Amino acid sequence: MARTTGSHSDITGPRIRDAALRLFARHGYAAVSMRQIAGEVGVQAGALYNYIPDKQSLLAELMRDHMVELLEAVPVSAADVPLAQLEAFVRFHIGFHHARPDAVFIAYMELRNLAPENFAEIEDLRGRYEAILEQILRDGAEAGAFDVPDPKIATLAVIAMLTGVTTWFRAGGRLSLQDVQDQYWDMVRKSVSA
Amino acid sequence: MARTTGSHSDITGPRIRDAALRLFARHGYAAVSMRQIAGEVGVQAGALYNYIPDKQSLLAELMRDHMVELLEAVPVSAADVPLAQLEAFVRFHIGFHHARPDAVFIAYMELRNLAPENFAEIEDLRGRYEAILEQILRDGAEAGAFDVPDPKIATLAVIAMLTGVTTWFRAGGRLSLQDVQDQYWDMVRKSVSA
DNA sequence: GATTTATCTGAACGGGCGTTCAAACCCAAG
DNA sequence: CTTGGGTTTGAACGCCCGTTCAGATAAATC
Incomplete structure (x- = not known):
């Protein structure tokens, strides 16, 4: 050999x-x-x-790797109160996505170019990620810490807002990553507060 | 003839x-x-x-028409207080975009396929739209009605959140357009409130 | 009915596409 | 130094691309 x-x-x-x-x-x-x-x-x-094997598999692999990495890295600390869990999630999402602008772009833009079976797999992974945030919001709402009439909508709204950061934020500009995380956390916190 | x-x-x-x-x-x-x-x-x-003339011009025309229509339809009523202006903007954005899912999709996903001069034109139009929301937030912040440390960031955050609706909302489902507008307006209002 | 002309067809152009594969290459192992 | 196999080349396959254009088509005008 x-x-x-x-x-x-x-x-x-x-x-x-x-x-x-x-x-x-x-x-x-x-x-x-x-x-x-x-x-x-x-x-x-x-x-x-x-x-x-082919071009399609290459795309699917890139997206799958990104989503798996995302799911493995997302902090889930059931010990914390929902507010602390939410803060950790918000800061994590911004930080993680900022470090991988290319993968994020692909994961959100190339879904329509996936073959059906690959699409289903990626959508499942995305659903699991969203479920984590949804559970946090649901727990907080039940505990009375949040005022969120529909946790599913709130989940999608928060994730859309946070992911938008990658479309404009670049390090070295007017604001640091910390600044951005602080302000987004402030907006998210208020938007779900009672 | x-x-x-x-x-x-x-x-x-x-x-x-x-x-x-x-x-x-x-x-x-x-x-x-x-x-x-x-x-x-x-x-x-x-x-x-x-x-x-060619395929590229077709794409540019579709995007330009959409953005021009958007700018002509957005409500600007300087007579109202910032809070009312913001509510009108939020409800308008969701309603307008919901009625044109294809155009919205293209306007946000195909920017990279525009030739440089077309890209500059579309970006200019988008900038004008964002400037309208930014001005509302700035006015409200100066008047003390909003707590928005950085109106530019808040503008991008709100627009990303609102535009996200088009990726999942379809009429005839669990929620009406009115329900969605109500809940998003609630979140936006709280997120910028003092 | 003849004329005019906006509209459309259908073939062609040069070129790039994703993918395959036999042959060449190169280097560690024996 | 020979061998064997992991790795790469370079050409070829059939196909589709955006665009052009001479000629056919058909409807309003005279």
């Missing part, structure tokens, strides 16, 4: 995913060709197929 | 825009071919070029 240690595969594989992530985010899945991705990696198009 | 009254052009033209709007929203600009659009209209691809 030759070429196990000095193999390029553990280098080329990640580089393909990196290039695809950046290009898909910048130009959109449908507008990016396999030859463009290969060009970024410094390889011919045919070589990509040693690492991925 | 023949073929002026019975001409097809006043029928085919709008049908091309309708078909393109629907297809671009459903599959994305890059994934839709001119032949698909022509097929929906019931015409050959070449005939499209009697009505549009």
Whole structure:
């Protein structure tokens, strides 16, 4: 068995995913060709197929990895009161998404380019993430800490608001990430308060 | 001069825009071919070029029309107090966007597929719309009616939250448009309140 | 009924697409 | 130094792309 240690595969594989992530985010899945991705990696198009079955699977893998990472990183501390849980969620969401603008962009924009079975899988993962916030709001509402007539709507409203940050916020500008987190937390806190 | 009254052009033209709007929203600009659009209209691809210079101009026109319509319809009543202006804006935004899900989808997702000069134009229109909300928030903050440390951020937060409605709300479901407007207005009002 | 002209067809253009695959390459192992 | 297999090339496949345009079509005017 030759070429196990000095193999390029553990280098080329990640580089393909990196290039695809950046290009898909910048130009959109449908507008990016396999030859463009290969060009970024410094390889011919045919070589990509040693690492991925096809273009569709590449997109699905990028989105799945992002969603799984998101679900593994989201803080769930049932010990805290709902208000503290909500604050942690808000600050986490902004911070996590800010660190991965390309993946966020793809995860929200390329859903329509997923084959049905991949779409269902990604939607399931997204649903699980939203369920975490919804549970926090529901707990807080039952405890009387929040005034939220419909936790499902409030969940979607809060997530839409928070995710919007990635469309305009860039580090090094007028505001720090901390500033943004502070102000969004303030707005969210008030919007669900009794 | 023949073929002026019975001409097809006043029928085919709008049908091309309708078909393109629907297809671009459903599959994305890059994934839709001119032949698909022509097929929906019931015409050959070449005939499209009697009505549009090229595919890019078609996209730009759809987005421009939507933004212009939005700017013409947004209520600006300087006579009202900021709180009433804000309520009118929130209800208008949800209602207007709900009535045009395809146009909204395109206006937010296809910016990256615009040629630079078209992009600049659309961004300018969007900026004018955001400026209207920002002014309301600024006025309210100065008058002491709102507690909004940074009106620019608050503007983006509110618009992101409101626009999110179009991604999930469909008439005939559990909630009426009125219900949604009521709950969103409640959240927005609280989020900017002192 | 002849004319005019807006509208549309249908074929063609050059080019890029996703994907496949035999052959070449290169390097660790023996 | 030979071998074997992981990795890459480069050409090819059939197909679809946006756009153009000469010619056919059809309806309003004279």
